[in-house]
Amino acid sequence: MFRLQGSKVLAVEMTGDAVKAKNGAMVAYDGQMAFKKMSGGGEGIRGMVTRRLTGESMEVMEVKGHGTCYFADRASEINLVRLNGEKLYVEASNLLATDPGLRTGTTFTGLRGASQGNGLFTTTVEGVGQAAITSDGPAIVLRVSAGMPLQVDPGAYVAHTGNLQQHFQTGISWRTVMGEGSGESFQIRFEGEGLVYVQPSERNTIGGQL
Amino acid sequence: MTAMAGGPVIHDPHTLPVDDNVNPYAFSVELKGQWFLQKGKMIAYYGQIDFHGIGHGRLDRLVATNFHSPLHAADWVVAEGQGKLLLADRAYDVNSFDLENGNLTIRSGNLLAFQPGLALKQSIIPGFLTLIGTGKFVAASNGAVHFVEPPIRVDPQALVGWADCPSPCHHYDHGYMRGVLGGLRALTGIGGTSGEEHQFEFVGAGQVLLQSTEVLMPETATGGVPASAGPGVPGAGVPGAPGGQQGQVPRLPGQLGDLQRRFGL
Incomplete structure (x- = not known):
């Protein structure tokens, strides 16, 4: 149902069902569509309160109808992720659209979120179906498995799936204090089994200069 | 890059290319030893890799033979260890080039990384760096x-x-x-x-x-000549010379990469 039109436009064929998409991301449609703003990420009162409390705000609309709807977000690259019951962790700002079969929620990420300047919470997507995530430049998918941990720069991290433990790793020493920092002092270390999506670009992060 | 049916390509340390592009915007380095990197261009890595700021210390000898640009020292690090390292820069095109006993001058903001077989020197053209020697380097371009x-x-x-x-x-x-x-x-x-x-x-x-x-690409204005350089060195002692750092804040005497730049002043 989700299909990429080029690499920066998502085309969704719809036959009466509904998808959730980032508010305002529709660029064109044919057929009959209805757009409905959903408060609190479409997660009900509880979700609304959680999102307000956690600051992981997500402006979402529900698109329902027959035909093809096209979505895009500031010409960023779009990556399709197929979920079969596993959980996708993604920043709300990078989530473009989700299938009706997927539920979204919020979860605590701890220091990693703080290091990205994205707050302490992140968005989760669960269920069976497809999700579209955006990235600055095409995302690279890296596998993590036992004995093969991966370190990622917080600014390049986009999303991950699977059963992964995250550790926040710092290389700060007296040299950083002396101004001889390496610029790569903060990393997220992923261990376990899963996939990590990184983008070939770095957001500005609090730890970026150290 | 071949796309598998029904999903994106999934990379792991064994399938990541050896010193080659993953896609036009990211480059994979197989690290066995040392590489010089510009700060903040590493996006992810597998393996055991340490990042050292350039300054006095254990890597003194390496820096002394391969790094001759005190003004840029605050922007560079040495990656040391074993593993696969992914480099990228603001989703710009990334390319690697081989030099064999050659020389190449490049805009300082465009150079992402180079092998220690190459020596980095400041070009006398402000804002440019010259690489001399044999080895591979990675550069970004818009x-x-x-x-x-x-x-x-x-x-x-x-x-x-x-x-x-x-x-x-x-x-x-x-x-x-x-x-x-x-x-x-x-x-x-x-x-x-x-x-x-x-x-x-x-x-x-x-x-x-x-x-x-x-x-x-936005870059820090570097490439000027230290004010202490004597007469006859192009650009020396000219207030507001390209590099533009002299004249605004008095610079503290530094060793490699002056102190203020290290703190982002």
């Missing part, structure tokens, strides 16, 4: 890189670097300033200019590297 051969005149903003040929000189078209109207235009700016009156001119044998836009 759009694909084009190679052209001298004699050629290029737009200053489109220039990424040049190899083997002599350093360029400025070329001005003064035709637009001729006559009364032209003189008025030059004095007042009214009437406008095409913006193409100034070029860099290359002569001799070699290669010139151009990027496909005139949009420069």
Whole structure:
């Protein structure tokens, strides 16, 4: 149902069902569509309160109808992720659209979120179906498995799936204090089994200069 | 890159290319030993890798033989260890180049990484760095890189670097300033200019590297010469010289990379 039109436009064929998409991301449609703003990420009162409390705000609309709807977000690259019951962790700002079969929620990420300047919470997507995530430049998918941990720069991290433990790793020493920092002092270390999506670009992060 | 049916390509340390591009925007280095990296260009890595700031310490000898640009020391690190390292820069095109006993001069903001077989030196053209020796380096460009051969005149903003040929000189078209109207235009700016009156001119044998836009990547203004450099060194002691650092804040005497830059001042 989700299909990429080029690499920066998502085309969704719809036959009466509904998808959730980032508010305002529709660029064109044919057929009959209805757009409905959903408060609190479409997660009900509880979700609304959680999102307000956690600051992981997500402006979402529900698109329902027959035909093809096209979505895009500031010409960023779009990556399709197929979920079969596993959980996708993604920043709300990078989530473009989700299938009706997927539920979204919020979860605590701890220091990693703080290091990205994205707050302490992140968005989760669960269920069976497809999700579209955006990235600055095409995302690279890296596998993590036992004995093969991966370190990622917080600014390049986009999303991950699977059963992964995250550790926040710092290389700060007296040299950083002396101004001889390496610029790569903060990393997220992923261990376990899963996939990590990184983008070939770095957001500005609090730890970026150290 | 081949796309598997029903999903994106999934990389792991064994399938990541060895010293080659993962896609046009990311480069995978197989690290066995040391590489010099510009700060903040590492996006992810597998394996055991340490990052050391350039300064005094264990890597003194390496830095002494391969790094001759005190002004840029605050922007560079040495990656040391074993593993696969992914490099990228603001989703710009990334390319690797091999030098064999050669020399190449490149805009300082465009150089991402190089092997220690190469020595990095500050070019006498402000804002450019020269690599001398044998080895691989990785550079970013806004759009694909084009190679052209001298004699050629290029737009200053489109220039990424040049190899083997002599350093360029400025070329001005003064035709637009001729006559009364032209003189008025030059004095007042009214009437406008095409913006193409100034070029860099290359002569001799070699290669010139151009990027496909005139949009420069933001870079820290470096490439000036230390104020302590004596007379006869181009750019020395000129207030507000390119690099533009002298004259604003008095610089503290530093060793490698002066102290204020290290703290982002």
